[in-house]
Amino acid sequence: KTLSREERAMLSQFFILSTRGDTIIKRDFRFDLGKQTSEIFFRKVKFWPGDPPPSFNVDGVNYFFTKKFGIYFVATSKTNVAPSAIMDIIYRMMKIFRDYCGVLNEESIRKNFVLIYEIIDEVIDYGHAQLVTTENIRQFIVNEPVLIQPKTQAKKQSSSWRPKFFKSSTVASTAIQKPIQKLDAKKTKTNEIFVDIFEKLTILFNANGMVINAAIDGVIQMKSYLIGNPELRLVLNNDLTVGRTSTGERGSVTLDDCNFHECVDTRDFEAMKTVTINPPDGEFLVMNYRINGEYSAPFRLYPFIDEESGYRLKFTVKVRAQFPQ
Missing domain, CATH: 2.60.40.1170 (Mu homology domain, subdomain B)
Structure with a gap:
């Protein structure tokens, strides 16, 4: 039997949920599933005994997800697709989101939801992955990202204590957390x-x-x-x-x-x-x-076990650094 384009379609939906179950982003590509899939997914994962697997099936719907940066990235499909292929698409989309937003968390996604939807529409067409790299979709993205400013408390902590070996010219570790821009030679210094x-x-x-x-x-x-x-x-x-x-x-x-x-x-x-x-x-x-193979470990572990009673054991683990003085 030759499968039609509709039967070969990979993704039915893609959505992003917070750890509270709030739907931050949701895009339905083929409208072949109900609107309750995000609630079904969150309820299933929340009450799963132990750690849920990255893919599972509920009532004929395949769910694929990963939890990163405190949020769920989820894709659904009605067809029997390869889980590794779907997970690869999810991770590629996460990378593109991070490239454009600078930092990937709930706040950045909420503030850049228009940009996120634009990226999703360029990456996925009717359930099929089209352009899955930042370089390929860059010419089609017109929305500018909303920058996420660091917390005031974080600024105070970083300025209150600074190791002596950090010179004033040292670049902050958050410098890489800025979105890529359409670089203009006249504006960029x-x-x-x-x-x-x-x-x-x-x-x-x-x-x-x-x-x-x-x-x-x-x-x-x-x-x-x-x-x-x-x-x-x-x-x-x-x-x-x-x-x-x-x-x-x-x-x-x-x-x-x-x-x-x-x-x-x-x-x-x-x-x-x-x-x-x-x-x-x-x-x-x-x-x-x-x-x-063999190399000099930066630290060593020394475990100690004491049997305090017939039903109680005390474990003590000591860590000794091997760095030179």
Whole structure:
């Protein structure tokens, strides 16, 4: 049987809910579901025993969701679609929202609801994903974002205490939380690009505090505000190697695995440890990498268990930093 366009349609609805169950944004693409889907979803998730799965079915309706920044991003469908495909669309839409609003939370979505609806209409057409990157939809977006000002209390806290090693020229950590703009060379005084390196450490200790297994999952993330998106070059360590080899020199940086964004040209990576980047609009991950094996852990854990009675145990975990003095 050949499926019609209507039967092949992926999404029926997309909506954003607060943790209280309030509907902040809701767009119905095909009008094949009732108006109570958001209430049914929230009631189901609220009273789910334990943590609800990212996708489930209620009365023939498939629900797909993720909870980030204190809000629910939900998509529904009546057809039997791949959950991974729907979740990918949801995460791509979240990234676009963040690129345009600067920061993604309930306040920014409420104040930029007109812009959010405009983005949704450009990304999804009758349930089908069309343009799912910031760069592709930028020429079609005409509404300007409403900037979210930092809280007064946060300003007082940041100005009342400041470490000595932060100089007056240090850029605030919230500088990256501004929306992308249609850069005009006449109006824009400075070009900016933000590069962040995030690493997640997973370490397994034994009872004596010694490391049994350790791994590092890292990303190099960029957000560009450069006029005209010029070509960039990123130079990495000369002693960087990918893959475990017996000839690896002591002290060299060895990655077990890595991958790059589609905008990265890796032709000079093997020979010169240099990559060329044509940065797209908005935030993107330049590189993902993983390191397994022995490395100096930044801290150690020492667990202690005391049996106070026949039915009561006391657990004490001590953390000792390994940073040099």
